[in-house]
Amino acid sequence: MTDKTYIITGALGCIGAWSMHHLIKRGERVVSFDVGDSSHRLDLLLTPEEQKHIIFVKADLSDAAQVLAAFKKHRITHVLHLAALQVPFCRADPVRGAQVNVVGTVNIFEAARQSNIAHIAYASSIAVYGPPSDYPPGAIQHDALPAPRTIYGVYKQANEGTGRIYWQDHQISSTALRPHTVYGIGRDQGLTSDPTKAMLAAALGKPFQLNFNSPVQLQWASDVALQFIAAAEQPLAGAYAFNLGGQAYGAAQIIDMIRLIKPAAQLTFVERTLPFPESTADSALRQHFQTIYATPIEEGVAQTIQHFERFSHDERLQKVING
Numbered sequence: 001m002t003d004k005t006y007i008i009t010g011a012l013g014c015i016g017a018w019s020m021h022h023l024i025k026r027g028e029r030v031v032s033f034d035v036g037d038s039s040h041r042l043d044l045l046l047t048p049e050e051q052k053h054i055i056f057v058k059a060d061l062s063d064a065a066q067v068l069a070a071f072k073k074h075r076i077t078h079v080l081h082l083a084a085l086q087v088p089f090c091r092a093d094p095v096r097g098a099q100v101n102v103v104g105t106v107n108i109f110e111a112a113r114q115s116n117i118a119h120i121a122y123a124s125s126i127a128v129y130g131p132p133s134d135y136p137p138g139a140i141q142h143d144a145l146p147a148p149r150t151i152y153g154v155y156k157q158a159n160e161g162t163g164r165i166y167w168q169d170h171q172i173s174s175t176a177l178r179p180h181t182v183y184g185i186g187r188d189q190g191l192t193s194d195p196t197k198a199m200l201a202a203a204l205g206k207p208f209q210l211n212f213n214s215p216v217q218l219q220w221a222s223d224v225a226l227q228f229i230a231a232a233e234q235p236l237a238g239a240y241a242f243n244l245g246g247q248a249y250g251a252a253q254i255i256d257m258i259r260l261i262k263p264a265a266q267l268t269f270v271e272r273t274l275p276f277p278e279s280t281a282d283s284a285l286r287q288h289f290q291t292i293y294a295t296p297i298e299e300g301v302a303q304t305i306q307h308f309e310r311f312s313h314d315e316r317l318q319k320v321i322n323g
């Protein structure tokens with residue numbers, strides 16, 4: 001019997017569900033902490049039998065008492081803090097966005113401090129950076145100056161500051177990972193969810209238009225979850241924030257990749273640039289972690305489309321495309 005217990009905030013979200021998938025398959029004790037109660041992503045990744053091993057806590061990250069209670073009750077040892085409101089939701093309600101994304105992250109560090117937990121892994125984002133015009137040509141290095149263009153990015157930058165101060169004042173170490181554009185099963189919301197929605201549409205034989213065409217680094221949700229698990233299990237002495245790597249692809253290339261699997265896919269895109277970098281460098285991550293999870297894009301796309309096809313009867317997937 002393991003003495004480790006993982007808490008995953010935002011566990012019912014895309015990266016959270018994949019993190020539970022990997023940890024439950026490994027036989028770990030896992031606490032899902034999420035304000036939502038829809039299992040629509042998890043149902044694509046774990047059977048009802050496997051889900052019985054998860055301890056579900058329906059609670060609000062922005063409430064410090066609820067966070068601390070979950071840490072204490074379940075004797076948490078490992079933290080993957082993923083819950084957040086994504087770009088469109090922060091833009092629509094910046095106050096709630098700050099409560100969840102900023103105060104919620106302070107609540108996690110506080111709960112860790114009060115539970116004698118020495119290390120946290122949490123999700124930051126490439127949204128801490130500005131667009132390519134802010135930086136020299138090439139991939140943006142992990143220590144390049146933040147220059148967020150969204151309120152969501154401002155909140156992520158604040159969280160990295162919180163991490164630094166908890167190391168300075170309380171010696172709680174933290175590792176933030178900054179994904180770019182996560183794709184795969186469960187990626188159904190957020191500004192950059194369209195590449196996955198295009199894969200889903202192709203699997204279901206439906207037309208779809210991507211809402212941007214600036215290049216994005218596509219990172220498979222399964223890989224990103226494994227990297228978060230490694231970040232939670234391997235404390236580093238300090239407060240670190242790492243970019244994840246990968247090649248950047250524009251909408252036309254993404255469509256070409258999908259058509260390798262589904263030649264008849266009815267996919268188009270609009271000319272629109274995202275307020276984010278196109279490419280970030282993962283050299284610092286590679287210096288600190290032995291294993292970098294980076295499944296080749298062709299394989300990740302193929303697996304995602306095949307996985308969607310297996311669940312094509314699920315009405316909840318139809319709704320993702322129809323909005």
Ligand SMILES: NC(=O)c1ccc[n+]([C@@H]2O[C@H](COP(=O)([O-])OP(=O)(O)OC[C@H]3O[C@@H](n4cnc5c(N)ncnc54)[C@H](O)[C@@H]3O)[C@@H](O)[C@H]2O)c1
Nearest residue numbers: 010012013014015034035036060061082083084123125182
């Ligand atoms: N998906 C990406 O491409 C991407 C890119 C960069 C950073 N990130 C970051 O990675 C993390 C996970 O992303 P995702 O794509 O899995 O997100 P998601 O939107 O799929 O899931 C977020 C989850 O957080 C939960 N949540 C929201 N408010 C909460 C609250 N008050 N209390 C508890 N739970 C709450 C939601 O119910 C949801 O299940 C986020 O912090 C996100 O900002 C994601």
